[in-house]
Amino acid sequence: MKNIVLIGFMGTGKSTVGKRLARRLNYAFIDTDQAIEEITGLTVSQIFAKHGFKRFRGEEALLASKLADKERLVIATGGGLVLNSGNVEKMQRNGVLICLEASPEAICRRVKNKRTRPLLAKGNLMVTVQRLLKERQSAYEMAELTVNTDKLSPEEIVDRIIQFML
Numbered sequence: 578m579k580n581i582v583l584i585g586f587m588g589t590g591k592s593t594v595g596k597r598l599a600r601r602l603n604y605a606f607i608d609t610d611q612a613i614e615e616i617t618g619l620t621v622s623q624i625f626a627k628h629g630f631k632r633f634r635g636e637e638a639l640l641a642s643k644l645a646d647k648e649r650l651v652i653a654t655g656g657g658l659v660l661n662s663g664n665v666e667k668m669q670r671n672g673v674l675i676c677l678e679a680s681p682e683a684i685c686r687r688v689k690n691k692r693t694r695p696l697l698a699k700g701n702l703m704v705t706v707q708r709l710l711k712e713r714q715s716a717y718e719m720a721e722l723t724v725n726t727d728k729l730s731p732e733e734i735v736d737r738i739i740q741f742m743l
């Protein structure tokens with residue numbers, strides 16, 4: 578059984594939806610940010626501050642390699658993991674990429690947890706979100722299914738993903 582890999586921008590609901598999806602399918606759930614925090618013993622923000630964003634991207638690549646040959650996982654990826662084409666290739670090896678998207682307004686309302694989101698900690702939130710969304714559009718378009726999460730409940734999003742997988 579292939580893994581289900583949730584990709585997309587911060588605040589689109591990957592972790593919330595991923596946990597519920599895993600429960601419904603009886604798959605294991607992995608959140609890459611949380612896994613990296615456990616492996617390094619540091620929060621995402623601490624890794625960025627102490628070692629720089631390249632180190633964090635390095636941890637993501639190591640984790641992507643570890644997960645590539647696993648099965649029956651729902652993986653909620655950090656919003657930047659698919660910017661590395663090597664990670665995409667690894668995730669696609671045994672997984673289906675599904676993108677969750679949301680409007681910039683919904684994203685700004687939802688991204689309260691700055692501990693894992695140092696990229697949004699400085700400057701005007703809306704300006705930063707719009708710039709990063711534009712830069713990343715082509716990476717997120719690699720998904721086989723995209724679900725807009727603005728007006729759907731987590732359970733409705735899970736239903737759509739399960740229907741697609743059938």
Ligand code: S3P
Pocket residue numbers: 585586587588591610621654655656657658693694695696
């Ligand atoms: C990032 C998204 C974050 C986290 C890190 C970098 C990004 O994860 O991996 O702050 O570059 O978009 P979430 O998408 O789970 O918020």
